[in-house]
Every structure is written in C-alpha cells, then in structure tokens.
Amino acid sequence: MSSVKEVAARANVSVATVSRVLNHDPSVKAVNRQKVMRAIEELQYKPNVLAKNLRKQSSNTIAMVMPTIANPFYAGIVRGAQEAIRNSGYHMILGTTGWQADTYENMLSTSQVDGIIILSSWANKKVIQKLNENYPVVMCNEYFDDIHITYVAIDNRKAGYDAACELIRRGCRNIVYITGSKKSSSVGDRLTGYKEALSEAGIDFRPELIVKPHQGNGEDGQLVGILNELVDQGIAIDGLLTHSDLMAAFVLKGIRDKAIRLAEEVGMISFDGTFLTEISNPGVTAIVQPAYELGFSSVKLLLQKIQNKEINTSGRHILDHQLVVRET
Amino acid sequence: MSSVKEVAARANVSVATVSRVLNHDPSVKAVNRQKVMRAIEELQYKPNVLAKNLRKQSSNTIAMVMPTIANPFYAGIVRGAQEAIRNSGYHMILGTTGWQADTYENMLSTSQVDGIIILSSWANKKVIQKLNENYPVVMCNEYFDDIHITYVAIDNRKAGYDAACELIRRGCRNIVYITGSKKSSSVGDRLTGYKEALSEAGIDFRPELIVKPHQGNGEDGQLVGILNELVDQGIAIDGLLTHSDLMAAFVLKGIRDKAIRLAEEVGMISFDGTFLTEISNPGVTAIVQPAYELGFSSVKLLLQKIQNKEINTSGRHILDHQLVVRET
DNA sequence: CTGAAAGCGCTTACAG
DNA sequence: CTGAAAGCGCTTACAG
Numbered sequence: 182m183s184s185v186k187e188v189a190a191r192a193n194v195s196v197a198t199v200s201r202v203l204n205h206d207p208s209v210k211a212v213n214r215q216k217v218m219r220a221i222e223e224l225q226y227k228p229n230v231l232a233k234n235l236r237k238q239s240s241n242t243i244a245m246v247m248p249t250i251a252n253p254f255y256a257g258i259v260r261g262a263q264e265a266i267r268n269s270g271y272h273m274i275l276g277t278t279g280w281q282a283d284t285y286e287n288m289l290s291t292s293q294v295d296g297i298i299i300l301s302s303w304a305n306k307k308v309i310q311k312l313n314e315n316y317p318v319v320m321c322n323e324y325f326d327d328i329h330i331t332y333v334a335i336d337n338r339k340a341g342y343d344a345a346c347e348l349i350r351r352g353c354r355n356i357v358y359i360t361g362s363k364k365s366s367s368v369g370d371r372l373t374g375y376k377e378a379l380s381e382a383g384i385d386f387r388p389e390l391i392v393k394p395h396q397g398n399g400e401d402g403q404l405v406g407i408l409n410e411l412v413d414q415g416i417a418i419d420g421l422l423t424h425s426d427l428m429a430a431f432v433l434k435g436i437r438d439k440a441i442r443l444a445e446e447v448g449m450i451s452f453d454g455t456f457l458t459e460i461s462n463p464g465v466t467a468i469v470q471p472a473y474e475l476g477f478s479s480v481k482l483l484l485q486k487i488q489n490k491e492i493n494t495s496g497r498h499i500l501d502h503q504l505v506v507r508e509t
Numbered sequence: 510m511s512s513v514k515e516v517a518a519r520a521n522v523s524v525a526t527v528s529r530v531l532n533h534d535p536s537v538k539a540v541n542r543q544k545v546m547r548a549i550e551e552l553q554y555k556p557n558v559l560a561k562n563l564r565k566q567s568s569n570t571i572a573m574v575m576p577t578i579a580n581p582f583y584a585g586i587v588r589g590a591q592e593a594i595r596n597s598g599y600h601m602i603l604g605t606t607g608w609q610a611d612t613y614e615n616m617l618s619t620s621q622v623d624g625i626i627i628l629s630s631w632a633n634k635k636v637i638q639k640l641n642e643n644y645p646v647v648m649c650n651e652y653f654d655d656i657h658i659t660y661v662a663i664d665n666r667k668a669g670y671d672a673a674c675e676l677i678r679r680g681c682r683n684i685v686y687i688t689g690s691k692k693s694s695s696v697g698d699r700l701t702g703y704k705e706a707l708s709e710a711g712i713d714f715r716p717e718l719i720v721k722p723h724q725g726n727g728e729d730g731q732l733v734g735i736l737n738e739l740v741d742q743g744i745a746i747d748g749l750l751t752h753s754d755l756m757a758a759f760v761l762k763g764i765r766d767k768a769i770r771l772a773e774e775v776g777m778i779s780f781d782g783t784f785l786t787e788i789s790n791p792g793v794t795a796i797v798q799p800a801y802e803l804g805f806s807s808v809k810l811l812l813q814k815i816q817n818k819e820i821n822t823s824g825r826h827i828l829d830h831q832l833v834v835r836e837t
Numbered sequence: 838c839t840g841a842a843a844g845c846g847c848t849t850a851c852a853g
Numbered sequence: 854c855t856g857a858a859a860g861c862g863c864t865t866a867c868a869g
Contacts, residue, residue, distance in 0.1 A: 560862035
C-alpha cells in the first residue's frame, strides 16, 4: 500500500499538501490539487484509517451494542440505525455478544469509536453509568430512570397496561406474564402497567403468575415446564403476556405439540411485534414496537451528542407503540 | 487516558520495558516487571489498540461479512464463529449491510482486520477473487468453483437432489423451486441436484417452475403474486422448494391468508432449517444446514490461513446436511 | 537485561 | 498558499 509520502513524492509536493487535499482544505492551489489527485489515482492510494484515527483521536465510527443478533427485533432496529447513519460521514459497527464492557470502554477511550448505542439490557447499570459519564452514549429500548442518560424507547408502562387491558376486556382473569430479566427497566415498567390494569379491573395481583425463563427466550423448551407447573398448581391460565416474540413463538409451538397443557382458548399478547407474530399460525396479537424508528432516533441522538461534545446529559425520547390484534 | 510514557515514568523504566511487559517478553527482570505492573494498575492503564495495530501492521481481528442480520440462519453461523474465536487471541467484528466491498479492501489493506469471512453472496466474484489474491479470505455457505478460494459449505447439489427426491417420493410432479440470486453457486448447485432427481424419476424439467423474488426473501408478499401467476397458467403446483426458511414462512402465511391459491396438499421443503421451520405451523420439512459448524469451521480455517500467511490458496470443506421431515 | 531512537501513516499548528 | 516538524501511542531492531 502506498502512503501520503509516496503520493507527495509523485506529485512533487509535501505530505502536508497531500493531507490537505485529502481533507478538502480549500486553501490548496488548484494546480497542486490536480497533481495530488492524479498521483492518488495513479497509485491507487487509500488513506490508512488507523493512522488517521490515531492522529485525530476520533474515528467517525459508532458502535451499536446488542446482547445477540438472534432476535429479529434487533434486525429492525439495526435497519433504522443504518438508514440514519447513511451520508452522515459516520460508520457503524455492530457490537456482538461476547464482547465485554471493558472492550467498549477501551474502544471509546482509544477513539476506535466516538460513541455507542446500547440495546436492551446488555450490561449492568454501574457500567453503563460510568461509560455515560465519560463518553457519548445513547440507550435504545432499555433505560434506567435513576441515572442521567439519554434514551429512546416506547412507554413500557403504558404498553404493559394496554396489553393487560386488552386481555382483561376479553374476559381473561389469570394472566401469566412471561417476562425477562428483573434488572431490565422495560420489564419493570411493563409489569407496573400490568398491575395497574389489574387493579383498575378489580383483579388481585398474584406474583406467582409472573414467571421467566432461566435464560434467553425459552428456546429449549424451558417455558413448557414453567407453564405446566402453574397448571399443576391448579391455575387456570386464560391469558398470556410474553416479553418477546421469540417467547410467544416457543409457547405456540409448545401448545401445538401438546407439550404445554393449556386450554385451547388462551389470549396471548406478545411484545415487539416483529414478522414472527405475523407469520405465526395463529397470528399473534402484539404490542408492536417501532423498531426502525427506535434505531433511527438513537443514531440521530448519538451523532448530535458526539458533535456537540455532550457527555453525561440525559433525555427521554418516547416513541408510540401500537396494539395489533391478530388471532391470539 | 494514560500512555506507556506515563507508565514508564511512574515505574522508573523506559517505554521499551513497559512495552515488553505488556507483550509478555520473558527477558524483563522480575523486579522491573513488578514495578511496571504496579504502575499499570495504579494508572488504570489500557493499551491503545489503534497505535498498537498501526505499529504492528496487524490487528488480531477478523471480520465476518453478511448481507443482512435479519436472517436467523446467520445468527447460528455467528454463534459458531464466536465460539471458535474465543480464546484464540483474535476478535471478530460483524460486517453489516451497507458496507461496501471497498470498505473491506480498505480494512484489510490498513490492517484494521487481518482476514475476512464472507457469508453468502455478499459481493460479486471479481471483487472476492481480488480480495482473495491479496488477503486471507474464507467463504462460508457460498463459493465459486471456478476461482481459487477456501470455502466451507454443505454439498448443495446433493441437498437439492435430496429435497427433490423426497418430494418426488411423495408423488409430487409439479415442483416449484423458489430460488435466490442466479449468481449464487448454492442456487446453481441445488438446481442441478433438483434436475438430476427429476431426470432420474423420468419427470421433464420445466424452467417456468423455477422462480425467484425480485429481491430479498419475499417479505412483502411478492411470492403471492409469483405463485398465483403459475396457478393461473394452469400449473397444478404440488410441491415447493424454498431457498430459505424466511421464504417458506412467507409462503405458509400466504396460504393461510388464502392469498395464495395453492391446493391444501402441497409438499414443501425449505433450505436452512433454522428455528423458523420448527415453530412454523405446520412445521416445515427442511434440509437442515449445520449453521454452527459452518461458522466454527470458517473461523478455524481463516485463523489458520492468517497464521500461516496463506494467501490465494483454495480448499473445499463440505459439511453434512440433514433432511428433517416435519409436517409439510 | 535495558534504553534511545526510529518508524507505523497520518494531521496540524507554526512559520514563512 | 506551502513545507518542515512535531506528535498521536505504540513496538522493535540495535547497541550496550
């Protein structure tokens, strides 16, 4: 690979001039600009991003961090994020499972990335708080109300309320909520909404109806055991709320396989509303989250923070969700 | 952030010694090693990866490039890849849609990544060939038999043959194959297998039964129109092969919505066999690809190429697929 | 066993 | 308008 030095030699100018041309500095005389451009062309010169970033102490790159790519909800968010970053002069990398918090701390501190977007509950509060104190950070789809941070999400309390109300309206009384990590604020808020709906309808809240898979989304048939246990305890489950579309899909499969001994007529509502709820048979009623817009807004907000050198600022950006009634 | 310089100052040694400690050079005296370690600890020093990579002209990082993350098949591959890279001393970044071929060329030439794994038909043959001539490259799940390249994949000809045979065995005669990009070798090979099975069974090959969505996996109901058109032409479709699980899911949805006017009894086999074929109702019969192993092997092969400084070598690594019969 | 120095490939005050 | 020089934070022959 050729470097600025070789380009400079070929164009008979200094490396400073080459660099200026590269960075569209208007002060370069047209003649010299031409010479440099020709040399770049002839040598097929491509700037070394590593060197550039090291020198500038910034990379024009952001990272989007997610717990796993195996959830279609994230795919929608990523699509929106990619659209928002297009033509912004920034790049986005996807932080994958397996990278640790200190990886990001490191990437930020060494200017490999200029800011990060954190999807869902990828790390604990303390870690995120520390990152947010020192670097531009935006949370997407998850948040912590008790720390100063910028986030984009739906109103999860209202979403939980809306979902529960719909089931109650249909006559459900024993509504099981298959939920996620307790540390997650979206889990907590949806639960609050669920309780409010119950209370409004004069139904007692029963903590035993709140369950969660030991890990993940219940891929390996975990949900079967959990639900059957409730049935064994004599609970006549007539409504089901699932924290993710994947969970809903696995529950449906369990019912279909007759592995879960639920009644035929169980009202089910899933959160996220990805294409999984559409292709399911029966189609799953869902609280549809605006995945694309969540991703889009997160990026726009992060770029704004980066450009304004904002750190440790906060802001709540709430997007609308939608109840889409299908067959369950 | 502190640098080697500050660590050196605090430890009363030279930066060279600090660097040696950082790189586990055994020649450093124990006393000095201790002093440096303490200084690192006290200053919370973290090496600057950018500087290190620039100097060493290598990054211990590989990229896995995929057309989109919105396909669960890739999630399985990524999982295997992550497992293979764990404890190897290398990192993996995910190349997302929207990055262009020259992005990778650039990352490779400037040592941001030491090698790449290309999933599916993300770029055209010429581009990949050029990359492969200059850098360590492994193709996964897609390949080009007419260029020198290392790849990991299933035997797609046999997969197409196995799938078609199964449908023919069931009595299907008008088997529509919803396929993918013509440039893709997996598409071509599966088609070859399909034709072989037909020929063996004495069934004429009819090109009009080979169709494909204009783009993607038929998300937006494209497949409905395509299939209905065939029905309108008087073709009594009694078998269906789909190039991806997503396609199968959308076809099922179309049938269920009565948007596609297919007979009730259509044998359907999908390629990939992700969890989508399991949760579908009816469950979709599938040629299951070993996603995890594909990812795992790809990484192992790439790391081997990088460590041996192999470039422009070739190798075929064929993993077994499996026909899993479900309800379709 | 250790340090001074060169250099990876850039950018950017500074001086002219 | 341009160039020489310093420097981003590392590593590594080389000399001692």
